[in-house]
Amino acid sequence: MQTNLLNRCQAILPNIMLVALLLSGKAVAQERWQTDAYIQQSFIKIALEREYKESKHPKLIRWEKPIKVFFKSDMGDAQLQRNLLTIQMQHLAHISGMPISFTPYAKDAGILIIFTSYNTIEDKVRTYIGDPEKIRKALNEAVCLGNFRINKRSEITRAVIIIPVDFAREKARLLDCVVEEITQTLGLPNDSNDVFPSVFNDVSIDTYLSPLDYILLKALYSPHLRPGMTVKQAKAAFPKVLKDLHASGDIDNAASRVQIDSLRSYVGD
Template identity: 35%
Template structure:
C-alpha cells in the first residue's frame, strides 16, 4: 500500500498470499482499453489517494543499483537482481546496472532480517521512512524520491529474506520492487496478470507488465506529464505494439500455458 511523505512515494508487497483472481480472465489483457487503463492504474494512480491522478514519474539519469546484503546468500540475491536486469535490458533502452559501491548508487536494495530491518535503515536515513506497522504487514517495501518535475532521482528497497522466503516471495520481491522503483509504483487488484497485483502468484514480469514498462520508457513520455497528456500517447504506443503481442500470445493462451514464466 503506497504512502506519501515529503516528496517520497512508498509502496510495498502486502501479505495477501496466493489468492486467485476472478476479475480479469481470458484475453482481456490483450485489449487496447484494458492495457491503457492498466497503465493509468499502475503508473499514474496511488492507493493513498485513489481518486487523484499523479504526474508521470520516471528516471532520466542511468539507474545504478547497489546491493547491501546483510542476511541470506549474497550470491543468490545478486543472481536474482542480475536476471531481472537482463530482462530490463531487453525491454527498455534506459541504462540500469549494478555498481560495487554504495556511494555510486542511486538505488539501494537492502537485504536484512525482518526484526532488524528498521534499525538497519538508520544507515541510510536519520528517520526510518517506513513505519513499524507497514513493515509488519508487508513482505518487501520500497521508496522513490521524485523531483517536482517528475524525475525519479533515488530509490530505496528493503527486503527481509527470512520473511520473503517463508512466503515464497523472494524472487517476486526483487522483480516487483525494482520495477516499481523505475516508475510503476502502484499496486492494483484490477490489473492481471501482473506482478503489481498483490494477489498474483507471478514471480516475473508478465507480457502486460513488459508493455507497461516499455510504454513508460518510450521517449514520447516525459516526466511530469499529466494523465491527460500521457494517456493518448500510451494508447498510440499500445496500438503500435498490440498486433505483435496478440500474434505472439494468443495461441499459447488458448493452450492455457503460463507462457510468461518460461
Template identity: 40%
Template sequence: MKVTLISHWCFNILKKIGLFLLIVFSIVYPIFSDALERNSGWRDLPFVENAFSDVVLESEFSSGLTPALKWENPIKVWVKHDVGNEELHNHLLSLHLQQLRKLTGLSITKVSKRYEANMLIFFTKQALWKDIVRREMGEKSAENTYGSTCMFNIRSERSTSRIVQAVIVIPVDQAREQGKLVSCIVEETTQALGLKNDSDRSFPSVFNDHTPDIFLTPLDITLVKLLYSPEVKAGMNKTTLKPILIRRYKEMQRNGELDEIYSQSIYSPLRQYLGM
C-alpha cells in the same frame, strides 16, 4: 485362459481411456494456451489504459492521481548483503535487471561503492529491516513494515518528476518463509522504475497482491514498455498521456511488438534460470 481374457479386456479399456484423454487434451490445450496468452485483456487498449492509470499514475500512500515518474538518467545499483547466499541473490537480481534493461532501454549497472549509486538494494533479515527502512526511507515508511513482506521507495525531483533515487529492502528470511523471495526481487525493482502502485484491477500482474504471479506478466511488460517509450516524459499527467499511450500502443500492434510480449514474459532470463 480366463486371466488372459481379463488382461486383454483391461488393456483395451485402458487404451480407450488413454485415447479419450489424448483427444480431450488436444482440444483443451490450445484453448487453455490461448486463454493464458490473452488473459484478462492485456491486448485490449481500454484495459491497458486503465491499468496504466492505476499502476503508474496512482500511489499506494496518497490519494488522487500523480504525474508519471520515470528514470531518465542511468541507474547505478549498489547491493548490501546482511545475510548468506550472496552469490545466489546477486545472480537472481542480475537476471531480472537484465530483463528491465532490455524493456526500458535504460543503462542499469552495478557499482561497488554506495556513494556512486542511485538505487540501493538491501538483502537483510527480519530483525534488521524496520531499522533499515526507517534510516533509508523515513519513519512513515517504517510504520508500514507491519504486514509488508518487502518494501521500495522512490524519490523524484519536484520540478521534473524524474526519479533520482530508489531504495529497496528485502528481509530474506521473511520473504523465504512466505515463498516470496523471487517475487520481492521482481516486484520491488520493477516498481522502483515508476510503476509504483498495486492494483486489484490489473490482472494478471505482479502489481496485484491477489494474483500468484512472481514474474512479469504480458500486462506488466506492456506497462513498462509504454512508460519507457521516448514519447512519454516524466511529469506528464493523465490527459497529456492519453493520446500518446493510444498512439504508442497501436504502433506496437502494427509493428508486431505486442505479439512478442508474451514470449518476453514466458522466456525471461530469471524464469528460464529457475526452470519455471
C-alpha cells in the same frame, strides 16, 4: 468415377479452408489484457496511482538517466541474491531500454538494494530511507519495501529496496520481492487487484513478470510519454504509445517476448 470424386473434393475445399481460417482466428484471438482499453486502464492504475500515498494530482514518473545499482547483503546467500538481481536487472533493461548496471559504491547508486533480516529492517529504514514512522503502514503490511525519490521534473533520482530475507522466505515471497520491487522502482509504483495478469496484483499468483507487465514497461519508457505528465496528458498521448506497440508486435507477442532473458527462464520454473 475419379472425375466425379475430384469435382466433389474441389467443391468442398473452399468450405474446409473457411472452417480452418475460422478456427485459426479463434486460436489467435486477443486476450483481454491485449486490448487497447485494458492496457491503457491498467497503465493509469499502475503508473499514475500510489499504493500508500494518495495524490490528487498524480504525475508520471520514470528514470531519465542510466541506473546504477548498489547491492548489500547481511543475511542469506549473497552470491545467489546477486545472481537473481543480475538476471532481473538485465531483463528490465532489455524491456525498458534503460541501461542498468552494478556499482560498488553506495554514493554513486541510483538504486540501493539491501538484503537483511526482519529484526533489523527498521534500522535499515533509518539508515537508507529515513524515519520509519513516515512509512509505518508499509512496514506493517508489506513483505518487502521499496521507496523512491523524484526531482521537480518528476524524474526518479534514487530508490531503496529492503528485503528481509527470513520473513520473505517464511511468506514464500523472496523471488516476488526481487521481481516486483525492482520493477516498481522503474516507475510503476502502484498495486491494483483490477490489473491481471500482473505481479502488481496482490491476489494473483504471478511471481515473474507477466505479458501485461511487459507491455506496461514498454509503454512507460515510450518516447511519447515523459515524466511529469498528468493522467489527462498521459491518456491523450497513449494512442501513439499503443500504435507503436502494435507496430512492433509487442502486444501480439508479449507472452513470448517477456520470457526472453527472464528470471523465470534462469530459475527454470
